[in-house]
Amino acid sequence: MDASTESARVGTVETRGIEPVPDRERHGRASQLFWTWFAANISLLGLPLGASLVAFRGLNFWQAAIVAVIGSVGSFALVGWLSMSGQRGGAPAMTLSRAVFGQRGNKGPTVITWISRVGWETITTTTAAYALLALASTIFGVHQNTVLTLVALLIFIVCTLLISGLGHATIMWINKWATLLFGVLNLIVIGFLVATVDWAKVLDAQAGPLGGVIGGIGFIAAGTGIGWANAGADYARYLPKSIPGKRLVVASAFGAGIPLVLLISLGSLLTAGDDSLATASDPVAAINAMLPSWMAIPYLIAAFGGLLMSNHLSVYSAGLTMLTLGLKVPRAWAVCIDIIVTFGGGIYFMLIAGDFYGPFTTFLTLLAVPISAWIGVMGVDMVRGRRYNPDALMDTGRTSRYWYTGGFRWAAFGPWIIAIVAGLLFTSASTSDNDVWFKGPLADTWFGTNGLGWAVAIVVGGLLYALFGGRDHDDLAGDTPSPTATTPEEALR
Template sequence: MADSKRSELVGAVETRGIEPVPDTERHGHAGQMFWTWFAANISLLGLPLGATLVAFRGLNIWQAVLVAVIGAFGSFALVGALSIAGKRGGAPALTLSRAVFGRRGNTGPTLVTWISRVGWETVNTTTAAYALLSLMAIVFGTKQNTPLTLVCLLVFIACTLLISGLGHATIMWINKWATYVFGLLNLLVMAFLVATVDWAKVLHAPAAPLSAVIAGVGVIAAGTGIGWANAGADYARYLPRNIPGGRLVLASAWGAGIPLVLLISLGSLLSAGDASLAQASDPVAAIDAMLPSWMSVPYLIAAFGGLLLSNHLSVYSAGLTLVTLGVRAKRTVAVAIDIVITLAGGIYFMLIAKDFYGPFTTFLTILAVPITAWVGVFAVDMTRRRFYDPKALMDPRRSGRYWYNGGFAWSACVSWFAAIVVGLLLTEAKTSDTDVWFSGPFSHSWLGTNGLGWAVTFVVAAVAYRLLLPLDRAVRAEAAVRANDTPPADPAAPTGPADPAGPAEERMPA
């Protein structure tokens, strides 16, 4: 226990893996979630995301701001709500998911989540390498070539590995203080970008139909909070269980919402006068071209730092997810494995692929479906579960509490799979109108055209799981045992009668 406590010191390597955190080692406050999600969202990738609202959806600036507020605040409120599970169980999200899907049934959601993390890391790494290449061209007069590209990729990956490898305590400390530095740099850059806005075109842009606004909300939600929904518990697991859940929701929503709304709104402003940002294969260079030459260095430093803050969170979660998936390695080794795969993805994007944001958008479109299906099932389970058995979460035996039927909780697994099928029926994944990767038979319906396949997926998953739960005898039997459980989760801590409904301030509506 002494080693695990020392690992929670800033600068020390976190030795804890996915095993639940005992109550005696819990610490911190809800405000940490504010800094966590603020740091994750100050990267300048928010600018091209906002640009797509105007260039591809035809929104005017007022509609774009409204879409940004609803999509960003709403999706990260969901992230905060799901992070309550981390506070309750003291474990990463996908480890807690074993209690919902069963030990074997949890493999599907965990694998999809890991792939999602690797994708986000590859996007961050590639964009940061572009920023570093541009910075070196300005400072040293170098030109982009293959060896230099590899060096830039390795520099960013080394920085990510250092922070993610050290772990939770260091990440939380860096999130707060680095956000001040890079946040201020971003504000400076944004002030100069505002000066380039073509206000005549912005103020006279016609409004788009309601369907485009609805679709825009879906784009922002899928591109921001939905991608992080299955990571919230990873950072809340060290928090004391007596922190009100509502504070986690508010801290997460405001922490992510503030920078996202500013960046997305500015991207919309810029695109109203020039659609090139939304179509740029190198968004870093496209934004740099809009600034005075003397602003390039601080801008590129801000871009690099913002992407690093986002990437180390994603890599940290990916390491935990890889261990949950069954890789028998320490958390630090799992992080290193993830980094190697990310490097390969960065090489592909920068040296092989011809288009950057085409594959990125396609990646988001496809993975938003299974991730949202997991969110729907997991959220419903949270309304009925206030306790996760710490020993059972780590127990791989067939006699384990969360083994259910052959390792599967069929009610959750069937609901997850059915929701994915329905979501894909409404989904079209393409890099361009002439390069369609997948097109569901109902992708051109009103729901499909307006990008609401992910929303339908959530509803189907939640409703199906709610209806199937009473029919799943193994899950009902586990719930009957749970009614007699006595939190806290630390077996060594004093125990007593527990309120099965949990603290009043964190209860979620049924």
């Protein structure tokens, strides 16, 4: 058994980096993606998303539930569809992106992807540290201070490192069994939270405007699936090509959709009677205050575990992204470097920044645009049936088939840049009325006020690439087509 195969076992350090996985080493089932995306979304960050739909967009519970279904299930169906590129090419998403944008041109989308991953990790790490601080207060009666905050951050980061550092096989195993455990704990907590709902106010709430529903769908999609779209291939690259692509789509959509619809809907229920959750600087404490005191310990454990399930996936993908950028270290060391950056971000959020959700929603709004532009270009490229040449993916020099013109494939890079500009024209990002980070000149139009700048970026990027991108005929011989699905659109039939 060679080293790379040995490292694919549970409990051993994965030594494979971003190099494509050969067919002989492919293994697993589509159900792995179900557990992967269930794990990524079982954290209680879904509750504030639902709270925002009611508090800031004026929706009632029924509208929020519909928004949750369309926004989360739909966006993760897109994640599943894009993950088929990983199954086809055997490499992480941003490594495969080299074939589309060129070896140098791909650095732009890859840098944005890494910033996105680090941002999500910082948000998750911060929330988990709040949970640990609340747990320490409940059990030992000690209150938050600088030293205790640093300890809480370190504990969560070490737990993340133990999982992400080991790699793909261990992550796949933990996703299933830990999700079942923390899923049961979350169901118990949810049961008690439902008991606090003011049903009279829920039933009396007036329906919000159609614009609020459309904007809510965009907000949920941007805050859930769109943020993971450029990581889907990372977890599908070990899957055999014989698995029909439609199974990856269904597994991803339902794996993420089940917990997200439940949590987002519950968040909207809780906020119908009290909007404190939507504005809380410490969401963990806000939820804890709604529960009986004796429920604090199981709730905080469930919160910590759910956030850990999401964070280890983000850190794993971030490590692969750093390797794609050219970092010359083993994959496990790339994870360590990413963890250090996340620790610094956690310190900023907990000890320096005065607001939690302001920077959170602003971060989501801005990064959704360039990521969406990448989705538009990559999506069209997948429809064209690209096959990836493994040697060319790993050759970053001028001899690479994917070097194109000076390292750029302008037919893709150009539409990506134009799509970003188009999306930002309709985008507004602020933490408050008096703290506007960015506002595009068309932000007050219908698309802008409904938060659809990211959707504009997808459409513009995909359309321009479809019109002017051409085809890379050399890549039609890049690998052997799957016997059951030669192109993504055939896989979905």
